[in-house]
Amino acid sequence: MLDHLTTEASNPASEDLDEMSTLDLVNLINGQDAGVALAVGQQALQIAAAIDAISTRLLRSGRLIYFGAGTSGRLGVLDAAECPPTFSSDxxxxxxxxxxxxxxxxxxxxGAEDNPELGAxxxxxxxxxxxxVVVGIATSGRTPYVIGGLDYARESGAYAIGLTCNDNSELHSHCDLVIAPVVGPEIISGSTRMKAGTATKMVLNMLSTGAMVRQGKTFGNLMVDLRATNSKLNARAKRIVKAATKLSEDEASRLLEQCNGxxxxxxxxxxxxxxAEQARILLSEANGHLRQAIRGITRERSC
Known part of the structure; x- marks a missing residue:
């Protein structure tokens, strides 16, 4: 049943893996990993479309929900857990x-992954x-838990995205959009925590980061959507304000104090x-987008 899956195939490059020197083993894995980014890059259009769909739903107070089994599920949980500390998201x-x-x-x-009803x-x-928006993650493209969840998502009217590392998989007919970086056979046959897992992590990084950037969580490449609530965050906030304003550290500190951190x-x-009160209004009118808030008032003054 799994014989046709690329992720389950035998990799000719690693057929003598147990006889290789440690250095050769490391070089082989590294060489195979080098192709993962290329495979992800070939899905750029699909990833961009997914980011736009996610961003649109988040702006309407919707949620981004990752779900999967095993390594795929763990990577989804990890990416979700990283959003609040990175972007101060809810x-x-x-x-x-x-x-x-x-x-x-x-x-x-x-047996958890074999139950489609459990996904729903x-x-x-x-x-x-x-x-x-739901992102069902199944590197095999056939995990019943994920397919059951995707079917339920579509029935509920949610936007369903599938993430797999096999082309033309069963997953394709259960989604509104499929992202399928095909990374080829693993060094250890079927061990999808390796290249497939790396590809999955890269795609999830893009989805969450791209969606948060679209929500106005950054100013350039600065993480501006945070409040200085402890000494560590206070120091980070000062650095960000300094970088965005070219003020001295003391000036940035005073400005932050005036603006309640x-x-x-x-x-x-x-x-x-x-x-500060008017600045908050400008930000609200710009849906939290810092650059738009600044440009808006600048544009008004030039008219």
Whole structure:
């Protein structure tokens, strides 16, 4: 049943793996990994379309929900968990689900991935709505848990994205959009935690980062959507304000104090000369997009 899958095929380059020197083994894995980025790059159009779909739904108060089994599920949970500390996003905005529940993050839950009803039930349990986007992750492209969840998502009106590392997989007919970086056979046959897992992590990085950038979470490449609530974040906030305003450290610190530790507000105040209260209004009108808030007031003054 799995014989036709690229991810399950034997890799000719590693047929003598157990007889290789350690250095040759390392070089082989590294050489094989080098092709992963190329495979992901070939899916650029699909990834961009997914980011736009996710961003549109998030702007409407929808959620991004990853779900999968085994390695695929763990990578989804990891990416979701990284969004709040990286982008100060609401922890409920990006969610990761894994077949078998939290226990499956560290311990295999036998049979969980083989149950399509479980995929639907897990999505139902979080109140999936038509405003949400789901990303079903299955490197094989055939995991019943994921396919069952994708079917339920489409029935609910949610936008369904499938992520697999096999072309023309079963997953394709259960999604609105498929991202399929084909990385080829693994060094250890069927060990999709390797190249397929790397490809999955790269795609998820792009999806969450791209969607958050579209939400106005960055100013250039600066993480501006944070509040200085402890000493570590206060130091980071000062560095960001300094970089965005060219102020000295002392000046950046004073500006942040005036703006209640709000980095975005401080940067708008500096660039527009407005009060902190007015800066917050400008940001709200620009849906949190810092550059748009600054350009908006600048444009008004030039008219």
């Amino acid at each position: 922890p409920k905005q990006v969610i990761g689900l894994i077949a078998g529940g939290p226990t499956a993050m560290t311990t295999a839950v036998e 039930k897990d999505l139902q349990a979080i109140g999936l709505s038509s405003q949400d 709000e980095v975005k507000t401080a940067i708008v105040v500096h660039h527009t000369g407005e009060s």
